[in-house]
Amino acid sequence: MGPGNRRKAALIVILLALWAPAAGIEADGRQDRGFPTGKIQVVPSLIKFTAVRNGPPPEPQTVGILNLGKEPPMWTARTSGKWLTVSPTSGTGEGGLRVTADPALLKPGIYQGTITVRAPGAVNSPQQIKVILEVAGKDLYAGFRSSRYGINPFPEPGYWARVGKEMARRVGGASPAGIWIVGVTLDDGTCELNFPGPGGLYPKIIFLPSDQNEAYLTFFDSQGMSVWLQVEPGDADVPTLIDIVLDRYGRHPCVAGFGLDVEWYRWTTNTWGKAVTDDEAARWSTRVLARNPSYSTFLKHWLPERMPPSFRTGLLFIDDSQQFPSLEAMVDEFQAWGRRFNPSPVGFQFGYEADRIWWAGLSDPPAAIGGALRGPIPNLHSLIWVDFTLREVFLERFRPK
Numbered sequence: 488m489g490p491g492n493r494r495k496a497a498l499i500v501i502l503l504a505l506w507a508p509a510a511g512i513e514a515d516g517r518q519d520r521g522f523p524t525g526k527i528q529v530v531p532s533l534i535k536f537t538a539v540r541n542g543p544p545p546e547p548q549t550v551g552i553l554n555l556g557k558e559p560p561m562w563t564a565r566t567s568g569k570w571l572t573v574s575p576t577s578g579t580g581e582g583g584l585r586v587t588a589d590p591a592l593l594k595p596g597i598y599q600g601t602i603t604v605r606a607p608g609a610v611n612s613p614q615q616i617k618v619i620l621e622v623a624g625k626d627l628y629a630g631f632r633s634s635r636y637g638i639n640p641f642p643e644p645g646y647w648a649r650v651g652k653e654m655a656r657r658v659g660g661a662s663p664a665g666i667w668i669v670g671v672t673l674d675d676g677t678c679e680l681n682f683p684g685p686g687g688l689y690p691k692i693i694f695l696p697s698d699q700n701e702a703y704l705t706f707f708d709s710q711g712m713s714v715w716l717q718v719e720p721g722d723a724d725v726p727t728l729i730d731i732v733l734d735r736y737g738r739h740p741c742v743a744g745f746g747l748d749v750e751w752y753r754w755t756t757n758t759w760g761k762a763v764t765d766d767e768a769a770r771w772s773t774r775v776l777a778r779n780p781s782y783s784t785f786l787k788h789w790l791p792e793r794m795p796p797s798f799r800t801g802l803l804f805i806d807d808s809q810q811f812p813s814l815e816a817m818v819d820e821f822q823a824w825g826r827r828f829n830p831s832p833v834g835f836q837f838g839y840e841a842d843r844i845w846w847a848g849l850s851d852p853p854a855a856i857g858g859a860l861r862g863p864i865p866n867l868h869s870l871i872w873v874d875f876t877l878r879e880v881f882l883e884r885f886r887p888k
Contacts, residue, residue: 525556525609529602529616536620537799537830538590539866550584550616552604560606568600571618588620595622597780597801621800623832628664628713628869629655629857632836635681635699636671637874644706650872650881651712658857658870663712666746666785666836666871669700669732670718676755678723682735691723692731700736707741714741715785719751725767729774737778744803745775746785749793759790765798772801785834791827803868804828809839814846818859825864834869835860838876852880 529550536545550573554560559580564573570593574585586602602616630651635641651663670680677691682701684694707714716736718728729745736742753761763786775784783801786794789808806824811817817837825833837856838846849855857870872880 525554525558525560525606526611527560527562527604527606527609527614528553528555529604529614532614532616534586534616534618535800536588536618537623538588538620539623539830544587544589544591545620547585547587550586550602552578552582552584554581556609558608560608560612562604562606562609562612564602564604566600566602566618568598568618570598570620571600571602573602586616586618588618590620590622593620593622595626595781597621597776619800623830623866623868627658627661627861627867628834629658629661629853630664630666630712630869630871631877632666632668632871632873634668634671634874638877644703647703648706648710648712650877652710653881654853654870654872657851657853658861659854661857661870663710664743664869664871665707665712665714666717667700667703667714668717668719669736670720670728672719672721672751672754676722676753678718678721678728680718680728680731685731685734689723689727689731691721692727704736704739704741708739710741712741713743714739715744715746715783716742717746717748717785717787719748720753721751722753722755725752725771726774729771733775733778742782744782744784745771746787746803746805747771748807749786749788760788760793762793763795765795768795768798768802769800772798776801783832787836791824794828799828799831803832803834805834805836805869805871807836807873809837810841812845814849814856814859817842817856818863821860822863825866829866831866832868833864833866834871836871836873838872838880840875843876843879847879 529552534548538545552562561579563577564584566573570589572587598620600618602618603613605613631647633647647665651665655661655663670678673679677693679693681695681699683696683698716732720728732745749763750760772784775782783803785803785805787805787807789806794804806821808820821835846852853872861867
């Protein structure tokens with residue numbers, strides 16, 4: 488090192504020596520007491536609440552504040568959103584926060600808030616807890632299931648709208664709705680979507696050359712209906728199906744969400760379909776909600792074991808069981824389904840040919856079945872008559888009252 492470089496090095500050492508005390512740095516590199524030296528941790532970092540609109544608030548949850556340093560830190564806790572509260576709002580050392588969510592006056596949807604914990608003596612302050620509140624609507628929907636293979640000849644748009652309104656009227660106090668199938672599985676597990684593709688190749692997904700849905704959805708827009716677009720996914724990638732379907736039809740006001748018939752999910756290698764994992768359900772629901780926070784994703788099967796074990800955000804669970812010996816047997820099984828997924832919304836498909844032996848004897852099958860299900864299932868969301876027998880119950884030229 489030359490003389491010039493030695494002088495520069497000596498000058499740097501002198502400047503550091505002069506700066507260190509002023510900055511609170513001891514000679515051995517330790518910070519003095521004027522600077523943060525503690526560390527905190529909040530557990531968990533994510534909380535989820537589920538509630539029903541105009542229903543009781545969900546049970547409070549607890550967040551722990553842990554001290555990972557030597558000295559007990561002083562901290563404060565603040566929330567974002569009027570529906571989110573925390574207690575206490577300040578403390579010293581380790582402690583617990585009681586977190587409550589109030590769904591009163593909130594419309595159905597997904598709400599997100601944050602709890603911010605600040606500890607001036609902690610180097611990792613602030614810490615944040617993400618809070619999700621899902622408010623399910625108590626609105627009841629009633630209507631039809633529609634597939635191109637379930638009814639022939641396929642009715643014109645006006646018939647479907649009349650069925651939706653008539654079903655809602657017979658059930659009483661419901662909004663007209665429908666499950667509209669836009670994709671069916673083929674023998675090799677390919678999902679065939681009944682509209683032209685957006686261009687490009689998609690593994691296990693094919694398209695029809697003409698659109699079979701646009702005119703119907705446009706008409707449903709004008710009728711104030713709610714429609715969930717369903718696919719039988721087969722071996723196709725579900726997130727890709729969500730994107731393709733909602734890219735094409737998501738602009739329609741009648742579209743209320745997306746749905747999967749889980750019986751046909753990976754069915755080529757899983758009898759009665761593959762069970763949906765929590766991770767799969769979370770990815771699908773998140774993708775649908777990103778399009779519209781008011782959308783929901785329904786998963787349909789008659790076996791509750793095929794549903795995700797614990798993930799519930801943004802999901803609607805539909806039971807399409809059949810072959811019941813009586814209305815009472817149907818109510819018993821559907822009531823068990825409702826309890827299994829409460830407080831998440833549940834729906835039911837019925838009117839199958841296998842059950843005609845008893846429902847055909849009812850004076851008004853939609854009203855009788857709907858009335859029997861409404862009382863014992865508080866989280867009831869939707870009542871759907873299947874297309875296979877639709878014309879037996881809803882005549883082609885009926886006039887809704």
